[in-house]
Amino acid sequence: xxxxxxDPGPLxxxxxxxxxxxxxxxxxxxxxxxxxxxxxxxGPELLMYTxxxxxxxxxxxxxxxDKSSKYISLFIRDSQPSDSATYLCAMSANGNNRxxxxxxxxxxxxx
Amino acid sequence: GAVVSQHPSWVICKSGTSVKIECRSLDFQxxxxxWYRQFPKQSLMLMATSNxxxxxxxxxxxxxxxxxxxxxxxxxxxxxxxxAHPEDSSFYICSARDxxxxxxxxxxxxxxxxxxx
Numbered sequence: 001x002x003x004x005x006x007d008p009g010p011l012x013x014x015x016x017x018x019x020x021x022x023x024x025x026x027x028x029x030x031x032x033x034x035x036x037x038x039x040x041x042x043g044p045e046l047l048m049y050t051x052x053x054x055x056x057x058x059x060x061x062x063x064x065x066d067k068s069s070k071y072i073s074l075f076i077r078d079s080q081p082s083d084s085a086t087y088l089c090a091m092s093a094n095g096n097n098r099x100x101x102x103x104x105x106x107x108x109x110x111x
Numbered sequence: 112g113a114v115v116s117q118h119p120s121w122v123i124c125k126s127g128t129s130v131k132i133e134c135r136s137l138d139f140q141x142x143x144x145x146w147y148r149q150f151p152k153q154s155l156m157l158m159a160t161s162n163x164x165x166x167x168x169x170x171x172x173x174x175x176x177x178x179x180x181x182x183x184x185x186x187x188x189x190x191x192x193x194x195a196h197p198e199d200s201s202f203y204i205c206s207a208r209d210x211x212x213x214x215x216x217x218x219x220x221x222x223x224x225x226x227x228x
Contacts, residue, residue: 008152036219043115043204043219044155088154098145098170099217103154 003027006089006102015111019076023089023102026070030091030100033065035074038086038104047087048074079109113139115207117220124195124227131191132223134205140185141207145217146178149202161188185210195227 036044048063089102114137147155167180179191206217
């Protein structure tokens with residue numbers, strides 16, 4: 001079983017829809033959970049960060065972590081064509097350590 | 112914001128030659144830098160963790176003699192792909208941890224696309 005599982009998609013949604021992305025993981029030691037956005041041929045950029053379980057909201061983005069289920073989610077409200085990118089979940093045990101990435105989920109927002 | 116640059120952004124080389132990729136943190140100091148490889152439609156695979164002034168730590172299955180890493184200063188790490196072969200063609204991305212920032216924060220460079228012919 002891979003450390004981090006993420007359905008690669010692609011996921012196509014109409015502009016204005018809610019985008020829902022998720023990852024599952026197997027390592028119960030993970031405490032730091034991140035979502036990165038990666039545009040084609042570019043490096044990832046950090047979108048959201050959550051420590052341990054809980055929710056975090058930043059503008060149109062909401063990240064949720066459920067450690068009991070080993071499940072994390074990212075929601076994008078009022079999606080825009082500029083949100084079209086690959087979204088990668090990543091996590092680590094203590095922040096100093098290596099990040100374990102999901103495969104990435106390609107999202108296409110159709111105008 | 113924290114900026115990480117990579118040079119070159121793309122390179123084409125012949126099989127058997129060596130290629131050096133630079134990763135620089137432009138506005139912060141980074142004791143730790145990470146090197147990743149990404150194949151098309153695949154996730155980032157960590158190759159090695161580079162610490163300033165010490166030997167890099169390689170992930171299982173990554174040949175340290177093939178992928179030479181040097182982290183000579185707090186703002187520069189280099190990855191040299193030695194005797195490159197077509198199967199080394201990939202997107203190489205570095206990231207850097209801000210010495211003064213939160214432990215979890217890694218800032219990624221824009222990546223270097225290597226094509227070996």
